[in-house]
Amino acid sequence: MSRQSVTVIGLGPMGRAMVSTFLDHGHEVTVWNRTAGKAEELVARGAVLAPSVEAALGANELIVLSLTDYDAVYALLEPAADALSGKVIANLSSDTPDRAREAAAWAAGHGAKHLTGGVQVPPPLIGRPGSSTYYSGPKDVFDAHEDTLKVLTDADYRGEDAGLAAMYYQAQMTIFWTTMLSYYQTLALGQANGVPAKELLPYATMMTSMMPHFLELYAEHVDSADYPGDVDRLAMGAASVEHVLHTHQDAGVSTVLPAAVAEIFKAGMDRGFAENSFSSLIEVLKRPAV
Numbered sequence: 001m002s003r004q005s006v007t008v009i010g011l012g013p014m015g016r017a018m019v020s021t022f023l024d025h026g027h028e029v030t031v032w033n034r035t036a037g038k039a040e041e042l043v044a045r046g047a048v049l050a051p052s053v054e055a056a057l058g059a060n061e062l063i064v065l066s067l068t069d070y071d072a073v074y075a076l077l078e079p080a081a082d083a084l085s086g087k088v089i090a091n092l093s094s095d096t097p098d099r100a101r102e103a104a105a106w107a108a109g110h111g112a113k114h115l116t117g118g119v120q121v122p123p124p125l126i127g128r129p130g131s132s133t134y135y136s137g138p139k140d141v142f143d144a145h146e147d148t149l150k151v152l153t154d155a156d157y158r159g160e161d162a163g164l165a166a167m168y169y170q171a172q173m174t175i176f177w178t179t180m181l182s183y184y185q186t187l188a189l190g191q192a193n194g195v196p197a198k199e200l201l202p203y204a205t206m207m208t209s210m211m212p213h214f215l216e217l218y219a220e221h222v223d224s225a226d227y228p229g230d231v232d233r234l235a236m237g238a239a240s241v242e243h244v245l246h247t248h249q250d251a252g253v254s255t256v257l258p259a260a261v262a263e264i265f266k267a268g269m270d271r272g273f274a275e276n277s278f279s280s281l282i283e284v285l286k287r288p289a290v
């Protein structure tokens with residue numbers, strides 16, 4: 001069976017992993033990157049380096065973009081917009097849902113179809129089982145290119161709205177960045193008390209492994225807008241986060257993160273949620289200005 005040839009624009013660590021995986025699976029790949037030197041190894045393996053963005057667009061119907069953000073997308077594609085007609089852009093660059101919607105409309109204005117993508121895994125996991133990418137955009141366009149895109153990762157189609165894949169991706173990254181930052185905060189506290197990261201690691205792992213239970217329970221609260229205080233009361237949580245804040249203050253480490261957490265709990269108390277579960281904080285997050 002002949003495999004679909006593809007263009008990849010953007011050869012950061014992610015783009016390079018993608019090209020490499022396409023080559024491993026026997027796809028012909030045309031590449032372009034602002035810093036041409038990053039294509040060297042891939043060209044040695046059989047990729048074709050296009051002399052210009054226009055030539056890269058002209059080489060194939062399916063164009064995979066792996067750029068830092070949508071500013072980079074426009075910086076590259078705007079001057080080459082005449083070459084976009086008839087192309088399918090699988091835009092796997094990170095940015096906001098609104099910018100993805102804007103880009104889909106912009107691409108349509110130039111006769112191209114746009115699939116938004118949000119890659120859920122780091123470069124070493126591209127091409128590995130269990131990895132996945134969110135996609136959204138026209139279903140028929142996704143269906144037509146699903147097999148080729150699945151060479152990179154599984155494809156999790158989230159719907160027609162161009163913004164959806166970006167929303168899911170940014171939702172996931174919200175959890176990633178805040179969780180990792182809370183981990184570093186904990187390690188800073190440990191170090192201030194003479195406890196190295198390796199000593200805290202099993203306890204941090206134990207706490208994060210309990211999270212699926214909490215996520216499931218509180219998803220029910222949030223979807224039903226019912227926050228029973230039968231297991232936990234916000235008033236208890238508000239006292240606890242003050243203890244956390246003061247522990248970090250006393251250790252002389254940054255209090256920016258624990259103070260932000262305490263502030264959100266306080267806003268919940270001010271709204272009269274003391275006897276509800278701390279899942280009632282969703283009301284503060286949804287309508288911060290009330």
Ligand code: NDP
Pocket residue numbers: 009010011012013014015033034035038066067068069071072075076092093094095118119120121122123
């Ligand atoms: P990088 O930021 O390292 O590289 C992205 C590419 O964007 C490079 O080819 C770079 O070109 C190009 N670029 C940036 N700005 C411009 C510009 N103004 N004009 C032209 N080209 C530009 O990103 P990654 O490869 O790590 O990731 C690519 C995308 O995948 C990002 O949106 C990222 O958020 C997402 N992603 C990354 C993950 C990761 O772990 N790396 C995980 C999941 C998603 P040049 O080489 O010339 O600098």
